Amino acid sequence: MALTLRDILGDKTFIIAEIGQNHQGDIETAKKLIKAAKECGADCAKFQKTNLSAKFTQAALNRPYKSVNSFGETYGEHKAFLEFSENEFKILQEYAKEIGILFTASAMDIKSLEFLVDIGVPFVKIGSGDANNFLLIEEAARKNIPLVISTGMQSFETVKWIYDTVSRYKKNFALLHCVSAYPTPFEDINLRVLKLYQEEFPDIVIGYSGHELGIDISAAAVALGSKIIERHITLDKQQKGSDHKCSLELCEFKQLVTNIRNLEKSLGQTVKKIQPSEMECFQKLGKTIVYSKDLLKGHMLVYGDLDIKVAEPGGVDGSEINNIYGKILNTHVLIDENLQLEHLVT
Numbered sequence: 475m476a477l478t479l480r481d482i483l484g485d486k487t488f489i490i491a492e493i494g495q496n497h498q499g500d501i502e503t504a505k506k507l508i509k510a511a512k513e514c515g516a517d518c519a520k521f522q523k524t525n526l527s528a529k530f531t532q533a534a535l536n537r538p539y540k541s542v543n544s545f546g547e548t549y550g551e552h553k554a555f556l557e558f559s560e561n562e563f564k565i566l567q568e569y570a571k572e573i574g575i576l577f578t579a580s581a582m583d584i585k586s587l588e589f590l591v592d593i594g595v596p597f598v599k600i601g602s603g604d605a606n607n608f609l610l611i612e613e614a615a616r617k618n619i620p621l622v623i624s625t626g627m628q629s630f631e632t633v634k635w636i637y638d639t640v641s642r643y644k645k646n647f648a649l650l651h652c653v654s655a656y657p658t659p660f661e662d663i664n665l666r667v668l669k670l671y672q673e674e675f676p677d678i679v680i681g682y683s684g685h686e687l688g689i690d691i692s693a694a695a696v697a698l699g700s701k702i703i704e705r706h707i708t709l710d711k712q713q714k715g716s717d718h719k720c721s722l723e724l725c726e727f728k729q730l731v732t733n734i735r736n737l738e739k740s741l742g743q744t745v746k747k748i749q750p751s752e753m754e755c756f757q758k759l760g761k762t763i764v765y766s767k768d769l770l771k772g773h774m775l776v777y778g779d780l781d782i783k784v785a786e787p788g789g790v791d792g793s794e795i796n797n798i799y800g801k802i803l804n805t806h807v808l809i810d811e812n813l814q815l816e817h818l819v820t
């Protein structure tokens with residue numbers, strides 16, 4: 475039986491290393507990136523799968539692509555250069571299995587969806603470019619496979635359509651907040667959209683696919699409850715290609731994984747209590763109640779008789795002071811001596 479998305483994701487933030495087309499069309503580079511994703515601690519290495527004639531019209535393929543990031547004269551030639559064959563995909567999938575990292579891709583058309591389902595990826599990603607591809611989404615929703623759907627370049631109405639449509643077939647899917655600008659200006663990110671998605675779609679997993687510079691915002695998305703984080707990775711940001719500049723080099727990506735794991739531990743629970751790890755500091759600097767003057771046996775303690783100081787040894791916690799006023803001393807005490815409950819008439 476196919477695993478559910480929640481089984482696949484587990485309890486921790488699920489981190490997707492988006493290799494995309496940062497392999498420059500070279501399978502050995504793609505393998506290096508898969509290995510790097512594993513070594514950096516990612517949960518999944520992701521590619522993009524396109525069937526060119528299914529994704530593009532002939533005119534779009536013929537469009538000249540004059541750009542420093544172009545690998546061909548036309549957009550079609552460029553995309554063909556960067557696209558792996560089905561066989562190469564299977565080789566990469568096998569390699570990922572060998573080294574122990576999940577492998578998947580975004581399906582950029584229905585033919586690619588069929589292919590990915592056939593080769594048994596654990597879940598299919600639908601990228602932002604296809605979030606308004608109602609034909610692909612409906613088809614993907616019908617398949618018995620978990621989906622992770624990004625929502626860049628879409629209105630909230632379209633996002634609600636995606637949610638309603640996929641929900642008619644299954645709840646085995648996640649929506650990722652995403653802004654498809656490379657890099658995304660900080661003021662366009664609107665991380666609070668995560669809250670909107672969590673409130674509007676409470677029964678599915680919500681995550682974030684980031685294209686901003688740096689790692690802080692993606693870690694912040696985890697603090698805001700994102701259960702999936704996807705970032706592009708690259709071996710070198712200076713390489714030719716549209717995605718390299720806002721991708722993370724391996725040391726940055728590794729740092730992001732570390733930060734997310736530390737953040738998960740740090741988010742903890744909604745419980746305020748003194749932690750055992752605080753005791754060392756409390757024993758050194760925590761304040762306890764002491765007498766502010768010499769006092770005689772039989773004296774009733776009133777405001778002004780007590781102080782709260784770092785004392786040696788410490789005694790009754792400073793927060794108890796209001797419970798001590800009105801009590802009678804059963805012994806003589808000295809200034810700066812720590813108050814002990816045995817000094818009080820019970």
Ligand SMILES: CC(=O)N[C@H](C=O)[C@@H](O)[C@H](O)[C@H](O)COP(=O)(O)O
Binds near residue numbers: 495522601654
């Ligand atoms: C929306 C979408 O698909 N975005 C993808 C995922 O983030 C990108 O990787 C694009 O494939 C890439 O930026 C395209 O670059 P070019 O046009 O140079 O091949």
Ligand SMILES: C=C(OP(=O)(O)O)C(=O)O
Binds near residue numbers: 601625626652683704
């Ligand atoms: C375009 C993609 O992703 P996103 O929209 O999350 O950037 C993708 O996964 O191919």
